[in-house]
Amino acid sequence: MAEDDAGSRDRLVIGAADMISRRGLNATSVRELAKHAKAPLGSTYHYFPGGKQQVATEAVQFAGDLVARTLIAELRAGPVAGLRAFLKLWRDTVVRSGFRAGCPVLAVSVEEPHVGETAPLQAADNVFKQWESLLARSLRDYGATRKDADQVATLIVAAVEGTVAVCRAARSIEPFDRVAIQLERAIAAALGAK
């Protein structure tokens, strides 16, 4: 694929991730995606012959990979550093968008899929599991038992996703600050209980 092609295709995926995180999957159309990314509608179907399901699936994977790369880099300094980086990513997204954007993975997870259109939901499941797995491995590396590591990793992913929604409803970042302190305590307890 030529560099320009890759650029246009990527812009569509990135635009889809943003749009889905703002308004949900059902309310996102290929037509609006093309408009949002300033791309011709024909080129959108050229890049994504599978239509909306394909773009949405790639958008979820794109968001998943972006977060996973940050987690991998920051977890080198330990689980608390990883948690802080994870929180910062979502906090920045919510604040910069004026509490209008959130997480496309969460958005896809709260909409029941139509028959034969489960690819985005399956991608969301994979993303959540990848984030949990990265956090759990780091917790184990720092001394948590497997059980505690798995539980705290799931708590972190679920709580941060939920906090994004609570903050959007409140149009306030305060819930993030509260949850951050409690999640650091959960990590400390899991590491201390080794």
Next chain:
Amino acid sequence: MAEDDAGSRDRLVIGAADMISRRGLNATSVRELAKHAKAPLGSTYHYFPGGKQQVATEAVQFAGDLVARTLIAELRAGPVAGLRAFLKLWRDTVVRSGFRAGCPVLAVSVEEPHVGETAPLQAADNVFKQWESLLARSLRDYGATRKDADQVATLIVAAVEGTVAVCRAARSIEPFDRVAIQLERAIAAALGAK
């Protein structure tokens, strides 16, 4: 209002809460709501002259009140009993619907509102704050400091909402079990640190 009227009106609100929790707010229409509740379209606009925004706002309040009543009743036996009842409500909703339904308050919170249509989102904010307030008061009554009580209450609401989404994506209830144990630990830590 006659009893029959109240019944039809309530059915529409309950149907809206279910529909929004499955497919989101943007993808829910008054026409489909009427169909879902087996009510004539005209009667829907008769009961809800404000249209979809009004039904959605009342649906969020209905879900909020339902959960709040359970919390008020179960928190009499302490914060852990309240947490367990809160978890059970959502677990039952997710399992009984085959992982297709979730929380209408969460659904409304992850969709950016159109101009002048913020009433459902404001209702969602009020509901989250009410649940947090009930949990925080119980935690304080059982010895937590105000700060810890507020933090743990927000963690519980955010984590449970996030877990509903994670479970729907995974089509598995396991994340609920993990998060439940960690939230009980957070309560124990907050009560022990008095």
